[in-house]
Amino acid sequence: xxxxxxxxxxxxxxxxxxxxxxxxxxxxxxxxxxxxxxxxxxxxxxxxxxxxxxxxxxxxxxxxxxxxxxxxxxxxxxxxxxxxxxxxxxxxxxxxxxxxxxxxxxxxxxxxxxxxxxxxxxxxxxxxxxxxxxxxxxxxxxxxxxxxxxxxxxxxxxxxxxxxxxxxxxxxxxxxxxxxxxxxxxxxxxxxxxxxxxxxxxxxxxxxxxxxxxxxx
Numbered sequence: 001x002x003x004x005x006x007x008x009x010x011x012x013x014x015x016x017x018x019x020x021x022x023x024x025x026x027x028x029x030x031x032x033x034x035x036x037x038x039x040x041x042x043x044x045x046x047x048x049x050x051x052x053x054x055x056x057x058x059x060x061x062x063x064x065x066x067x068x069x070x071x072x073x074x075x076x077x078x079x080x081x082x083x084x085x086x087x088x089x090x091x092x093x094x095x096x097x098x099x100x101x102x103x104x105x106x107x108x109x110x111x112x113x114x115x116x117x118x119x120x121x122x123x124x125x126x127x128x129x130x131x132x133x134x135x136x137x138x139x140x141x142x143x144x145x146x147x148x149x150x151x152x153x154x155x156x157x158x159x160x161x162x163x164x165x166x167x168x169x170x171x172x173x174x175x176x177x178x179x180x181x182x183x184x185x186x187x188x189x190x191x192x193x194x195x196x197x198x199x200x201x202x203x204x205x206x207x208x209x210x211x212x213x214x215x216x217x
Contacts, residue, residue, distance in 0.1 A: 024133065024148075024150060024179055025148075025149040025176050025177075026131075026135040026146065026147070026148050027043065027044055027145075027146070027147040027148075027176065028135065028137040028144075028145065028146055029044070029137075029144075029145040030137055030138075030139040030142060030143065030144050030145070031142055031143050032140070032141070032142035032143070033142075033143075034143075035049070035118055035120075035143055035145075035168075035170060038118070038142075038143040038145055039116075039118045039143065039145030039147070039170075040172075042175055043147075043175060044116060044147040044172075044174070044175055045116045045147060045172035045173060045174060045175055046172070046173050046174075046175050047172065047173055048172070049116075049118065049170040049171065049172035050070055050071060050072045050170065050171055050172065051070075051071050051168065051169070051170050052068040052069065052070060052071065052078060052169040052170075052171075053068060053069050053070070053071045053074075054068065054097075054098040054099070054167070054168070054169075055098060056068070056069070057092040057093075057094065057098040057099065057100060058092050058094065059091075059092050059094045059095075060091065060092055061089055061090070061091045061092075062080075062082070062089075062090045062091060062092065062100070063084040063085060063089060063090070064081075064084065065079060065080055065081035065082070065090065066079075066080055066090075066092075066100070067079050067080065068080060068169065070171075076110050077110060078107055078108065078109065078110060078169070079108040080100060080105060080106065080107050080108075080166070081105075081106045081108075082100070082102030082103065082104055082105050082106065083102055083103045083104065086103070087103070087162070088102055088103020088104070088162065088163055089102065089103075090102035090105065093165065097167050098167070099122070099166060099167035100165065100166045100167075101163050101164070101166075102163060102164065103159075103162070103163055103164075104156065104158045104159070105156075105164060105166050106154065106155075106156050106157070107154060107155045107156075107157070107166075107169075108153065108154050109151075109152065109153050109154060109155075112151060113151030113152050113153045114151060114171045115147070115148045115149070115150060115151050115152065115173065115176075115178070116145075116146065116147045116148065116171065116172040116173060116174040116175075117146050117155065117169070117170065117171050117172075118144070118145040118146075118168075118169070118170040118171075118172075119143070119144045119145075119155070119157070119166060119168070119169055120142070120143050120144075120166070120167050120168035120169070121141055121142070121143075121144055121157060121164055121165065121166060121167075122141040122165040122167060123141055123159050123161050123162075123163055123164040123165055124159070124161035124162065125159045125160035125161025125162075126138055126139070126140070126159065126160045126161075127139060127140065127141060127144070127157065127158070127159050127164055128157070128158050128159070129144045129146075129155055129156070129157050130155070130156045130158075131146060131148065131152045131154070131155050132152045132154045132155075133148065133150065133152050135148065135152075147174045147175060147176055148174055148176065149174065149176040149177060149178055149179050150178060150179045
């Protein structure tokens with residue numbers, strides 16, 4: 001009886017673990033107006049957002065990437081990379097507004113990650129932003145905003161066009177209740193995959209429980 005009860009607790013624990021895996025919440029928004037109307041509201045963030053400093057961008061190529069720092073604290077740095085050669089090579093553009101342009105753009109978050117970001121992106125074709133937890137937002141040029149219930153460590157920007165431009169970036173504190181445990185989660189599978197994974201795990205445990213009971217009860 002003791003062994004049977006222990007098996008039940010194992011299965012229940014696994015069920016709670018799967019429920020925890022599926023508790024992550026992400027708010028996404030995409031608009032072509034202003035940051036205030038798009039993302040800077042109490043549903044997405046708390047307090048005021050902080051902008052990155054684009055004034056350091058020059059009209060040169062950045063084959064090894066570059067960094068943008070926080071306007072509030074220059075020691076908070078966001079490394080940015082893109083193609084190192086060819087027509088889509090990452091480069092600075094200062095003709096109208098200071099921006100980074102590339103065939104794709106990868107942004108690494110500072111140590112510890114961020115849980116709310118807003119990107120101002122321009123370009124032809126469909127632009128897609130993917131976060132390290134698997135959150136995805138696609139649309140035409142404009143503001144792309146995320147608020148996440150955990151920290152993310154990077155954002156990848158791709159386009160179906162020839163290039164994409166990053167011309168503004170804000171970060172803030174997410175208004176969402178943060179997931180238990182903290183830290184930087186691994187990329188999250190899509191919900192159907194995750195559900196099937198958990199279901200399969202529980203079925204396997206259930207099978208093991210039956211075998212366990214046959215052998216020891």
